[in-house]
Amino acid sequence: MCEKNIKPADKNESTLEAAKLSTENMISRSQPLYNTVEGVLSAKAYKLFDIYLSCINPQKDDTCDVIIRKTDISDMLGLKRFKTSDLIITANELGDLKFCCRNVSKDYLRLNLFSFVHAFHNDNGEVFLHVKCSEEAKRLFFNLETVGYIKYQLKNTLALSTKYEIRMYLYLQKQKHLKKWNTKFNDLKKVLFLEEAENMSSYDSYKEFNRRVLSPSIKSINEKTDLKVEYSYKAVRGKGSASGVLTFTILSIGGMVLLENIKSNDSKYEESSERIKQQIGYDMIVDTNNVVYVDQIVRIMCDIDMADDVKSAIKINSISVPISQLQAKFKAITEEEVLYVCEKYRAESKKVKNVRSYITSCLYNAAENLKLDKLKPKDDFDDFVSNFHSLDDYE
Structure with a gap:
C-alpha cells in the first residue's frame, strides 16, 4: 500500500536532491507501460506521471526514486496556486494505479505500479512529492529497448488540457x-x-x-x-x-513533413525515393522513434540524386564538394550509416540551425565517421561526437 499523507521528511528523503525539471526533458514510455496500466487518470495526474517519467533515466534503474518540489510541479502545470491537498489528491491517483503481469506459475497478478507516492515537508515547511516505482514494475520503466517504447518531450503533454x-x-x-x-x-x-x-x-x-x-x-x-x-x-x-x-x-x-505527404507529380522523384528506400532497407530500420529522421534523410538523398547541375557544389565541413561526388557517395550509403546519422542528429538536434546542411554533411561523412567511432572506447563516444564537427558549418 502506498503512503499518501504529508509528513516531515525522513532520513532517506532528506538526503535526496529535488529533481531538475524542464519542459524540454524527454520521456521514454514503454509499450507495456502504455498497454498494461489499469486506471483512468485526470489530466493533472497524467501530467504528473509524465513529470516523473521525465526525471528518470530509462538506462539506470537506480533513478526510479524521485523527489519533486511542489512549486516546480505547479510551475510545470501552469498553476498560480496549487494547494497541498490538491497535490495529494493528484498523487493518490498515481498511488492507486495497478498493472497486470504473470508470475512464474503463469497466474495473472494485479500489482501496484508505485511503492511510494506521498508528500512531505522539510524543516522550512517546503513541500515535496516523493515518487518511486515498485520493484515489480521496474521492467516497465527501464531497459526499454527490449520491450519497445515511445519517446516525446514533456512539453507536449503539458500543453494539452484534457x-x-x-x-x-x-x-x-x-x-x-x-x-x-x-x-x-x-x-x-x-x-x-x-x-x-x-x-x-x-x-x-x-x-x-x-x-x-x-x-x-x-x-x-x-x-x-x-x-x-x-x-x-x-x-x-x-x-x-x-x-x-x-x-x-x-x-x-x-515540423518535418513525412515523405508520403510530399505532393510530387514527378514520377522520377518517386522512382528515386523507392530506389533509395530499398538501398537503405527502409522498412527494416524505420520505427516509431526514428521515422521522421529517416524520412528527412530519404528526402535529402532524393534531392541530391535528382539534381541536374552535377557540376555545382555543396559545402561539406567548409569544403566545396561537387554534386556528382555527393551522388556517388550517397549511392553507397548503407542502413547502418543511416541509423548512425539518425542517432547523431537526435543527439544534437537542439543545436542544429540548418537541418538540411547538417544531415547532408553527416551522410557524406557517415562511412568514415562510423569506422572511427568503432575504434574509439565507448566511454569517449560523447566527447568524440561533440568534437568531430563544428556546428558553425551548418548555420
Missing part, C-alpha cells in the same frame, strides 16, 4: 510509425477509456463522440504539440455508427 487529449496524443505517438492506419470506432473509444465514463452511452453515436471528444482533441494536438494529424470516418452500411472505421494520417512530426 485527459482525452493526452490519451489521444499517446495513442498517436504509439501508432505514428505506421503513418496511416485504420481503427474501429469502438476500439478507439477503448483507447480513450470512454467505456469507463459515467455517461458512456452519450458517446455511442460517432457524431456526438466526434463533436465532444475527437475533433477538439485533434485540434488541440495539431495546435499545441509536435504532431500534425488528420482523420476521416467511414460508416459501415447497415451496422450503425458504432461499427464505423476511422482513418488517421500523420502529416508531420516536429
Whole structure:
C-alpha cells in the first residue's frame, strides 16, 4: 500500500536532491507501460506521471526514486496556486494505479505500479512529492529497448488540457510509425477509456463522440504539440455508427513533413525515393522513434540524386564538394550509416540551425565517421561526437 499523507521528511528523503525539471526533458514510455496500466487518470495526474517519467533515466534503474518540489510541479502545470491537498489528491491517483503481469506459475497478478507516492515537508515547511516505482514494475520503466517504447518531450503533454487529449496524443505517438492506419470506432473509444465514463452511452453515436471528444482533441494536438494529424470516418452500411472505421494520417512530426505527404507529380522523384528506400532497407530500420529522421534523410538523398547541375557544389565541413561526388557517395550509403546519422542528429538536434546542411554533411561523412567511432572506447563516444564537427558549418 502506498503512503499518501504529508509528513516531515525522513532520513532517506532528506538526503535526496529535488529533481531538475524542464519542459524540454524527454520521456521514454514503454509499450507495456502504455498497454498494461489499469486506471483512468485526470489530466493533472497524467501530467504528473509524465513529470516523473521525465526525471528518470530509462538506462539506470537506480533513478526510479524521485523527489519533486511542489512549486516546480505547479510551475510545470501552469498553476498560480496549487494547494497541498490538491497535490495529494493528484498523487493518490498515481498511488492507486495497478498493472497486470504473470508470475512464474503463469497466474495473472494485479500489482501496484508505485511503492511510494506521498508528500512531505522539510524543516522550512517546503513541500515535496516523493515518487518511486515498485520493484515489480521496474521492467516497465527501464531497459526499454527490449520491450519497445515511445519517446516525446514533456512539453507536449503539458500543453494539452484534457485527459482525452493526452490519451489521444499517446495513442498517436504509439501508432505514428505506421503513418496511416485504420481503427474501429469502438476500439478507439477503448483507447480513450470512454467505456469507463459515467455517461458512456452519450458517446455511442460517432457524431456526438466526434463533436465532444475527437475533433477538439485533434485540434488541440495539431495546435499545441509536435504532431500534425488528420482523420476521416467511414460508416459501415447497415451496422450503425458504432461499427464505423476511422482513418488517421500523420502529416508531420516536429515540423518535418513525412515523405508520403510530399505532393510530387514527378514520377522520377518517386522512382528515386523507392530506389533509395530499398538501398537503405527502409522498412527494416524505420520505427516509431526514428521515422521522421529517416524520412528527412530519404528526402535529402532524393534531392541530391535528382539534381541536374552535377557540376555545382555543396559545402561539406567548409569544403566545396561537387554534386556528382555527393551522388556517388550517397549511392553507397548503407542502413547502418543511416541509423548512425539518425542517432547523431537526435543527439544534437537542439543545436542544429540548418537541418538540411547538417544531415547532408553527416551522410557524406557517415562511412568514415562510423569506422572511427568503432575504434574509439565507448566511454569517449560523447566527447568524440561533440568534437568531430563544428556546428558553425551548418548555420
